[in-house]
Amino acid sequence: MFINATADNIQIAPAWERAPLPEIAALAEYPVALIGDAQARMGLMTADIALVTPGLRLAGTVLPIQAREGDNLAIHRALDDAQPGDVLVVNGNGETNRAVFGDILGEICVAKGIAGVVIDGATRDVDELTAMKLPVFARGITAAGPWKNGPGKIGSPIACGHVVCNPGDAIIGDTDGIVIIPRADLTAALEKTRAQEETEQKMRADIRSALR
Helix, strand or coil: CCCCCCCCCEEECCCCCCCCHHHHHHHCCCCHHHHHHHCCCCCECCCCCEECCCCCCEEEEEEEEEECCCECHHHHHHHHHCCCCEEEEEECCCCCCCECCCHHHHHHHHHHCCCEEEEEEEECCHHHHHHCCCCEEEEEECCCCCECCCCEEECCCEEECCEEECCCCEEEEECCEEEEECHHHHHHHHHHHHHHHHHHHHHHHHHHHHCC
């Protein structure tokens, strides 16, 4: 870790399989709203989890983190083992009065190839995070910084934005919001989304034809 703290009270799950990044990239060519429609509008996080770095999108695999309210020790520890393409998905218990993420953690994320950050909690330093082009979604923004005491969990299933997020699941986010695709469902999700796109393109063509 890049901080002087002990992480003995952070529980770390055994290694897990990650969804293949090329398939995620193919799915991420489509808007989150379309992907959600193709999944019967399931797996979409609550609208309270919003993009705070305008114009940025994320796509990658879930690295789930359970943090104590207002405490980011588990996030620091998770970055030690994070892999390129991971998205930090943090259950911060919805606490918005103290940020658990900011530009220092953002610098580490960029250096390690982290694809983005999603926090059921608060962040800060949004101008700096936007400038470094790190996509960040959060429930809130506050200048108040975090504690670094723990405890926490890394790699265990969590809830974030009212959606269960398992390690290695696919996650895609854009201005409209976040969608989670279970790793085992990724291939089927891509097929369904392509079919949904064809259906909607036909609807658009029919509308244009009728209004000429």
